[in-house]
Amino acid sequence: MGLLTGDALFSVAVAVAVFLLLVDLMHRRQRWAARYPPGPVPVPGLGNLLQVDLKNMAYSCYKLRHQFGDVFSLQFAWTPVVVVNGLAAVREALVDQGEDTSDRPRTPTNEVIGFGPKAKGVIGAPYGPAWREQRRFCVSTMRNFGLGKKSLEQWVNEEATCLCDGFASHDGRPFHPYGLLSKAVCNVIASLIYARHFEYDDPNFVRLLKFLEDFMVDDSAFMLQVLNSMPLLLRIPWVAAKVLPAQRSFMALNDELLAEHNSGWDPDQPPRDLIDAFLMEVLKAKGNSKSTFNDENLRLVVLELFAAGMVTTSVTLYWALLLMILHPDVQRHVQKEIDEVIGQDRCPEMADQAHMPFTSAVIHEVQRFADIAPMSAPHMTSRDTEVQGFLIPKGTMLLANLSSVLKDETVWEKPFHFHPGHFLDAEGRFVKREAFMPFSAGPRICLGEPLARTELFLFFTCLLQRFSFSVPEGQPRSSERGVISFVVSPPPYQLCAVAR
Numbered sequence: 001m002g003l004l005t006g007d008a009l010f011s012v013a014v015a016v017a018v019f020l021l022l023v024d025l026m027h028r029r030q031r032w033a034a035r036y037p038p039g040p041v042p043v044p045g046l047g048n049l050l051q052v053d054l055k056n057m058a059y060s061c062y063k064l065r066h067q068f069g070d071v072f073s074l075q076f077a078w079t080p081v082v083v084v085n086g087l088a089a090v091r092e093a094l095v096d097q098g099e100d101t102s103d104r105p106r107t108p109t110n111e112v113i114g115f116g117p118k119a120k121g122v123i124g125a126p127y128g129p130a131w132r133e134q135r136r137f138c139v140s141t142m143r144n145f146g147l148g149k150k151s152l153e154q155w156v157n158e159e160a161t162c163l164c165d166g167f168a169s170h171d172g173r174p175f176h177p178y179g180l181l182s183k184a185v186c187n188v189i190a191s192l193i194y195a196r197h198f199e200y201d202d203p204n205f206v207r208l209l210k211f212l213e214d215f216m217v218d219d220s221a222f223m224l225q226v227l228n229s230m231p232l233l234l235r236i237p238w239v240a241a242k243v244l245p246a247q248r249s250f251m252a253l254n255d256e257l258l259a260e261h262n263s264g265w266d267p268d269q270p271p272r273d274l275i276d277a278f279l280m281e282v283l284k285a286k287g288n289s290k291s292t293f294n295d296e297n298l299r300l301v302v303l304e305l306f307a308a309g310m311v312t313t314s315v316t317l318y319w320a321l322l323l324m325i326l327h328p329d330v331q332r333h334v335q336k337e338i339d340e341v342i343g344q345d346r347c348p349e350m351a352d353q354a355h356m357p358f359t360s361a362v363i364h365e366v367q368r369f370a371d372i373a374p375m376s377a378p379h380m381t382s383r384d385t386e387v388q389g390f391l392i393p394k395g396t397m398l399l400a401n402l403s404s405v406l407k408d409e410t411v412w413e414k415p416f417h418f419h420p421g422h423f424l425d426a427e428g429r430f431v432k433r434e435a436f437m438p439f440s441a442g443p444r445i446c447l448g449e450p451l452a453r454t455e456l457f458l459f460f461t462c463l464l465q466r467f468s469f470s471v472p473e474g475q476p477r478s479s480e481r482g483v484i485s486f487v488v489s490p491p492p493y494q495l496c497a498v499a500r
């Protein structure tokens with residue numbers, strides 16, 4: 001057969017272009033459904049990917065909300081997306097319609113780190129029995145542990161002592177606090193998962209922290225979005241080899257730690273940690289082909305708990321200390337409350353929280369103001385549903401703009417300022433607020449919330465009990481504007497911790 005030339009080549013090109021346009025239109029057909037939410041016009045192939053900033057979706061959505069309203073649509077390559085904004089729409093979507101909106105979008109890129117039909121983890125699991133079984137297991141294990149011989153509160157308090165020793169070692173000189181905070185938080189999760197406390201200079205611990213930190217600076221959101229919309233591209237070996245490098249390194253190290261841990265497992269003894277509890281379930285599930293308790297899934301659940309629990313909590317504490325050095329009056333007020341309720345002779349306990357309305361208000365306000373997970377984790381509709389009168393068809397990616405709730409101008413007195421008064425009534429009593437949603441809402445609400453609250457309260461009060469924090473002399477005041485990556489962190493800063 002001869003080479004195509006001239007008119008024939010032109011006809012083939014036109015036919016291919018028409019075919020591709022038809023395929024593209026087919027993937028966008030939802031847009032023409034009655035009552036589908038409005039949104040910017042997508043271009044063929046990439047949809048709206050070039051019109052939004054995937055690294056700062058909250059800001060892109062802030063602008064689009066002004067143009068299109070509280071519920072609007074986007075197109076990420078071939079994936080239809082609906083974004084919900086503001087307290088009323090987010091509550092309706094995640095809570096009232098939670099049965100329809102709690103699925104997760106398929107993420108074929110996760111297959112490179114072991115996700116598959118028998119191993120779906122928790123965060124990435126579709127809304128169904130596999131997710132329910134693992135979520136229930138994680139929630140009850142965290143609740144029951146107590147962890148072998150020690151209660152979780154005791155673990156956190158012991159870690160808080162190590163953390164304070166680390167701060168004291170700087171002798172009042174300026175230092176960056178993030179490293180110590182992340183080690184303390186990582187050790188709490190390590191105690192829950194591996195019943196293990198790492199020395200802060202243990203090489204395995206340093207590697208573990210490095211991989212978790214690498215998740216944060218991963219700048220491949222655009223590429224991942226394209227690959228997940230067009231998974232055929234993952235068949236190209238050099239493309240697949242470049243996906244999720246930090247997660248792969250974590251998995252390799254986790255396999256070593258698991259092998260070491262499991263060699264000491266005795267099924268006849270009470271479980272030492274979450275892994276032992278999981279291995280018991282694997283034994284019980286032998287022969288049950290429907291069970292999600294298997295070695296592959298264990299690796300993923302461990303990865304997810306570290307990834308979801310470490311950076312989020314340590315970055316929140318990092319924000320808390322920044323806001324204390326920038327608002328010394330608030331810091332003094334917290335210390336006064338600590339001195340009155342706890343004193344200097346014993347460690348803080350969770351039971352103290354009920355008597356410390358101001359400290360509770362400050363911790364809540366830190367979370368509201370820091371707004372570290374502005375777009376939450378993506379959801380997907382598992383059947384057709386309605387939000388604010390708009391139709392959202394089955395299979396649509398749903399993004400809940402938590403930032404628009406935490407900073408909702410119709411709800412908060414000073415949405416863009418750090419103002420603990422948001423959580424206090426006129427008599428100085430702590431008040432819960434419906435729009436406080438940093439852990440999201442509905443069936444997929446963060447399952448680590450109780451653990452995170454314990455860590456935030458105990459680490460924060462312990463640090464303020466022992467130290468006064470200040471901006472180092474001669475250094476400019478740091479900005480309060482967050483830096484966006486995997487989560488929103490404060491700009492890097494130094495502080496001085498002077499023993500009280």
Ligand code: HEM
Nearest residue numbers: 122123308309312313373376377439440444446447448452
């Ligand atoms: C300040 C700390 C934390 C914040 C702000 C936070 C926030 C969130 C958010 C926004 C989600 C997404 C919920 C959704 O899809 O709607 C989430 C999910 C999740 N978080 Fe957290 N989180 C924190 C700490 C933790 C901790 C300490 C753990 C456990 C060690 C954890 C484990 C999880 C898990 C497993 C999920 C997935 C839940 C599911 O899909 O059912 N998180 N978190």
